[in-house]
Amino acid sequence: MRSLYRAFRSHVLQRLIPKSRVAFDPARPVEVAGYLSMMAGVGESARLCADALVSAGRTISLRDVSTHAGEGSSVEWTAAAQSSAKPGTRIWHLNPPMLPRAVLSTGLGEFARAYNIGYWAWELEVVPAEWRNGARYVNAVFVPSEFTRKAIAPLTSAPVIVVPHPVTEKPAADGMRAKFGIEDDAFLVSFIFSAGSSINRKNPQAVIDAFKIFQARCPKAFLLMKGSGDPAKDAGLAALYRSAEGNSRIRIVTDKLASSEINGLIRDSDAYISLHRSEGFGLTVAEAIIHNTPVVSTGWSGTVDFCDPNNTWNVAPSLISVVDTHPEFAALDGAVWADPSPEIAAGYLAEIHADPEAAKAKAARAKRFLIAYLEANTYEKALQTLASADR
Structure with missing residues (x-):
């Protein structure tokens, strides 16, 4: 069943998602979407992004699309104050295989009303075909390294920009x-x-x-x-x-x-x-x-x-x-x-x-x-x- 779903997601769901025609507006709030309540690396990626945007003076909102929200008890993170205004830009801290479920739960109409940036981390020089389908509907892609940029850039005419995870020294338990x-x-x-x-x-x-x-x-x-x-x-x-x-x-x-x-x-x-x-x-x-x-x-x-x-x-x-x-x-x-x-x-x-x-x-x-x-x-x-x- 999982293999069937992956094939359906790759070839059908990825093609259902429309590319937004909204222009990038730096004055409007930025929404960070991702596994905010999960210990996974992609969850930490989203949390680091939110903290960095707030530190830079950006107005943000958060969209938690966690699949295992019960992990939140181990995540020691306090979300920043959020804006209630509709975001002009949304940064999705989800790789393409994770996006269809999150986008469909958000709503295709809501998705299309923002400038959508995919934050994608890929680990090889060869990229799966599903990622090419995902690249079709994002307005820009942020990546964590030059290695990933070289892999993703050939998939799209959209901007692909290196933004490493803004790691900071976080509290460390003694003992x-x-x-x-x-x-x-x-x-x-x-x-x-x-x-x-x-x-x-x-x-x-x-x-x-x-x-x-x-x-x-x-x-x-x-x-x-x-x-x-x-x-x-x-x-x-x-x-x-x-x-x-x-x-x-x-x-x-x-x-x-x-x-x-x-x-x-x-x-x-x-x-x-x-x-x-x-x-x-x-x-x-x-x-x-x-x-x-x-x-x-x-x-x-x-x-x-x-x-x-x-x-x-x-x-x-x-x-x-x-x-x-x-x-x-x-x-x-x-x-x-x-x-x-x-x-x-x-x-x-x-x-x-x-x-x-x-x-x-x-x-x-x-x-x-x-x-x-x-x-x-x-x-x-x-x-x-x-x-x-x-x-």
């Missing part, structure tokens, strides 16, 4: 080591991932492999991986658990944690590692940088906009063909993604462990670079670009 029984003097390595967005793309198995190699040099090391998913229902996640069995220094948790607890875990880590095969941006990598945590990251895709050898430990990967059962990544002819080396990553962890002061200095450079990069590529500047183009 996260104690919460998970990790010694104060342990060298803590962390990684945050969602199995639902393709566990193969997030590549947590490579993180475990790298940690095991590093652990032979540093017995006091501890790896804590916070995943989202249910190992009883997800074969990939269950296999990941099995790969860590018998190693008391590796812990995988899928418990629900509040945003501040996740931030606290990242902040209290001695290193954050992401051996992703591909990222549209790399939100958790950016969050680790903002919290001044040394980062080991795959040197490919969206993260290279703000990660380089001067500020992070980048694992230069070979590229391999994409093989994945996730419906977004299956059967994409010619698609490739990264295959980062666990051995190289383990060497970088050893380097961080051997000279923590130098590692912290490098992490501080990463934070300064990221802040400057984000300030140079804001939502406000992107909206001003659209206003200039319409003059």
Whole structure:
């Protein structure tokens, strides 16, 4: 049934949505639409957007189209005061496969009365056909990285503008080591991932492999991986658990944690590692940088906009063909993604462990670079670009 719905959505629902003829009006309020009550990355994307627009002095409204609104109890976010005026612009923090349900629930007439911007994060150089259908009805597209811009721009004649997630240093809970029984003097390595967005793309198995190699040099090391998913229902996640069995220094948790607890875990880590095969941006990598945590990251895709050898430990990967059962990544002819080396990553962890002061200095450079990069590529500047183009 899911396969039938995906086909119906891609070829029928996407074509039912009309493109708005409304011109961009910078004086009217901006509505942020997305999974505002969900812990998912696309939900955080929408929340960051709303906060950034308010900080820039924009009048906003919010449209929560969450599919699992019950997750809201873990989302520590207070929405800004909203305007009751009809929005002139709407920014949809939903990728094309998520849009038809949200647009139809909003109403086609309501959709057509605003200038619609899709905020899309894609992780490969080859884009599914459904995204081309989605590109037909948006007036502009914002993307989180230059990597994603190069993939999306050929699909549309509409403006495609890079607007990285405006990450800021959020409250971080204390006592996260104690919460998970990790010694104060342990060298803590962390990684945050969602199995639902393709566990193969997030590549947590490579993180475990790298940690095991590093652990032979540093017995006091501890790896804590916070995943989202249910190992009883997800074969990939269950296999990941099995790969860590018998190693008391590796812990995988899928418990629900509040945003501040996740931030606290990242902040209290001695290193954050992401051996992703591909990222549209790399939100958790950016969050680790903002919290001044040394980062080991795959040197490919969206993260290279703000990660380089001067500020992070980048694992230069070979590229391999994409093989994945996730419906977004299956059967994409010619698609490739990264295959980062666990051995190289383990060497970088050893380097961080051997000279923590130098590692912290490098992490501080990463934070300064990221802040400057984000300030140079804001939502406000992107909206001003659209206003200039319409003059």
